Amino acid sequence: MTRKRVSDDQYGQLQRRLYEVARRVDEGAVPFDYTMSALQLILEGDIPVPAFKRDMAKEAGWTLESDVGFNPAISKVSDLERVEFFFRTESFVSGTELEERARKLNANLGQKHAEWLLEHQDKVPESWRGTYLIFPGTVWRRGGGRSAPYLHWSGGQWCLRFGWLDGRFGSGGRLVRLSK
Helix, strand or coil, X not given: CCCCCCCHHHHHHHHHHHHHHHHHHHHCCCCHHHHHHHHHHHHCCCCCCCCCCCCHHHHHCCEEEEECCCCCCCCCHHHEEEECCCCCCCXXXXXXXXXXXXXXXXXXXXXXXXXXXXXXXXXXXXXXXXXXXXXXXXXXXXXXXXXXXXXXXXXXXXXXXXEECCCEEECCEEEEEECC
């Protein structure tokens, strides 16, 4: 008897995603040749990891310490939600505490998610502009310091910046996670 490696729900998710790919190819939104090449890479187990649009290793000589990659389940901004991680009496939390709370809150998205939001910033709710959005699933190291990407509303647009995890994060920060 062959043992199933995925649940029925996971198989259903895969089927829905494949139907969506086929629909987009049929509409001409995604090139057929590109789709076939990407599927062949998946079948061969040779899936390229997309590079960061803002690669701090190339830009500033930083070292990538860790990265969660990109969750392909995210296809629209409404798939995401902001998460407050402060207790009522706190004005600041340390970067170490931020990382711990992000894990507990399942809000550990990374830089590729932040860059995806930048590409879709016209869909980000206006109510999010009063906060900055932290993505501790990617950690960069420069010298002895560690930093995580965050998005900040400035000059009429969202901007990608990096905050030192050795420092403190103010109460205007929010984590981002998949909507429940």
